[in-house]
Amino acid sequence: MNGGAVCTNLMCIGGLVNGSTVQYTLQSLGRTRLGWMSIGFGAQMANSPMVILWSNTDGSVTLSQRQSPSQAAPTVVSNPPRTATVEQSLSVVSGTNPKLVFTIPSNGNEKTGKSTIIWALGGSNPGSSAVDASLAQHLDAGRTQIDMSQSLTASSKDPTNPISTIAQSTSSSSGSTSSASTSGDQVFSGIPLLPYQKYIIAHAILSVLGFLVFLPLGAIIARWFRTFTSIWYTAHWVLQFGVAMPVIVISFALGIQAVKLNGIQDLADAHMKWGVALFVLYWVQACLGAIIHYYKPAGAWLRVRGRTFQNYFHAILGLFIIGISFYQVRTGFRTEWPLYTGRGEVRNGANITWIVWLVLIPTFYFSGVVLLLRRQYQQEAASRLKTLNNGSDAQYPIVMKPVNTY
Numbered sequence: 001m002n003g004g005a006v007c008t009n010l011m012c013i014g015g016l017v018n019g020s021t022v023q024y025t026l027q028s029l030g031r032t033r034l035g036w037m038s039i040g041f042g043a044q045m046a047n048s049p050m051v052i053l054w055s056n057t058d059g060s061v062t063l064s065q066r067q068s069p070s071q072a073a074p075t076v077v078s079n080p081p082r083t084a085t086v087e088q089s090l091s092v093v094s095g096t097n098p099k100l101v102f103t104i105p106s107n108g109n110e111k112t113g114k115s116t117i118i119w120a121l122g123g124s125n126p127g128s129s130a131v132d133a134s135l136a137q138h139l140d141a142g143r144t145q146i147d148m149s150q151s152l153t154a155s156s157k158d159p160t161n162p163i164s165t166i167a168q169s170t171s172s173s174s175g176s177t178s179s180a181s182t183s184g185d186q187v188f189s190g191i192p193l194l195p196y197q198k199y200i201i202a203h204a205i206l207s208v209l210g211f212l213v214f215l216p217l218g219a220i221i222a223r224w225f226r227t228f229t230s231i232w233y234t235a236h237w238v239l240q241f242g243v244a245m246p247v248i249v250i251s252f253a254l255g256i257q258a259v260k261l262n263g264i265q266d267l268a269d270a271h272m273k274w275g276v277a278l279f280v281l282y283w284v285q286a287c288l289g290a291i292i293h294y295y296k297p298a299g300a301w302l303r304v305r306g307r308t309f310q311n312y313f314h315a316i317l318g319l320f321i322i323g324i325s326f327y328q329v330r331t332g333f334r335t336e337w338p339l340y341t342g343r344g345e346v347r348n349g350a351n352i353t354w355i356v357w358l359v360l361i362p363t364f365y366f367s368g369v370v371l372l373l374r375r376q377y378q379q380e381a382a383s384r385l386k387t388l389n390n391g392s393d394a395q396y397p398i399v400m401k402p403v404n405t406y
Contacts, residue, residue, distance in 0.1 A: 004147040005162035014159030015148040027099035035125040040118040053100040055093035064131040114145040196261035206251035211325035214244035223368035
């Protein structure tokens with residue numbers, strides 16, 4: 001027999017020529033969530049016959065032959081030039097490196113040299129066994145060549161398990177292939193970041209800056225400097241809104257784009273749900289801070305030490321947002337990154353930094369509460385007394401304004 005194999009960014013392709021048929025094995029490298037895999041017989045997407053495969057919840061494999069007249073979603077072809085047949089018994093739909101296998105009549109050119117093919121991998125399973133099921137956009141795709149003219153009797157290569165046998169992938173015109181070793185664990189250890197993975201990294205960096213640097217710093221400034229200078233409020237709102245707001249908004253937009261590119265159709269897990277909740281809570285907190293600053297209700301309704309319930313709620317909500325932010329960052333690099341990229345866990349340095357930050361932020365903030373809260377209340381009481389002696393009916397101090405409790 002003759003055969004060969006090639007690896008791309010996300011998958012390996014093996015071809016085994018057996019008489020008048022060719023057996024193709026599409027195997028995931030396990031570097032991202034697998035939804036579907038496909039190859040096409042041609043040098044470009046337009047007008048190239050494609051074979052697309054995906055697994056179903058019952059363990060079966062669906063094979064769909066499609067074609068597109070342009071760079072658009074391909075549609076099912078009822079009478080393809082060559083009819084492919086899924087090999088259910090040879091396919092492996094579980095494990096780190098699942099593989100989907102099909103056979104197709106030979107076009108007579110496989111033994112003559114390198115054949116040009118296109119490939120694609122999607123991260124979202126269609127969720128249906130129908131051959132015309134809708135497909136989410138691929139995570140990555142490209143063009144490569146596979147040489148099936150090699151005699152298998154003179155080689156230890158096994159194209160039915162391409163991930164562990166390929167020695168060196170061919171170069172593709174799209175730049176989507178690179179060198180690989182014969183070890184399955186080492187294949188593409190230096191693989192470049194995919195577009196959606198770049199979005200994830202940018203989202204992570206900006207989220208950390210917004211929620212775990214700017215917001216805590218603004219709270220600490222309010223806690224420590226309000227009893228010493230009246231400009232604390234300016235520094236507080238500039239950090240919390242002027243600086244943090246654009247960073248948080250951009251981070252949220254990048255997260256949404258990463259989810260779309262990864263083929264995820266909804267809020268798939270707790271990290272995504274809490275991400276939306278945190279974004280909403282941030283805007284609630286910002287609006288509440290503005291209300292406290294510009295609206296000072298008269299009367300003694302729900303007041304504690306001269307300040308209304310909304311002041312205390314603002315402080316508690318701020319601490320809650322920062323606490324959930326710590327949870328979000330940890331699930332992001334410990335769970336989401338390896339789950340949706342397949343690149344393994346982030347280096348331990350990120351975890352050490354997270355732990356140190358988790359200790360420092362509460363320590364700085366609550367030491368300010370212990371050391372300065374009594375001083376704050378005394379200053380505010382003296383300010384209210386001075387206001388009343390001047391005959392004013394104002395309810396808030398005029399020495400330190402505006403007053404916001406943290």
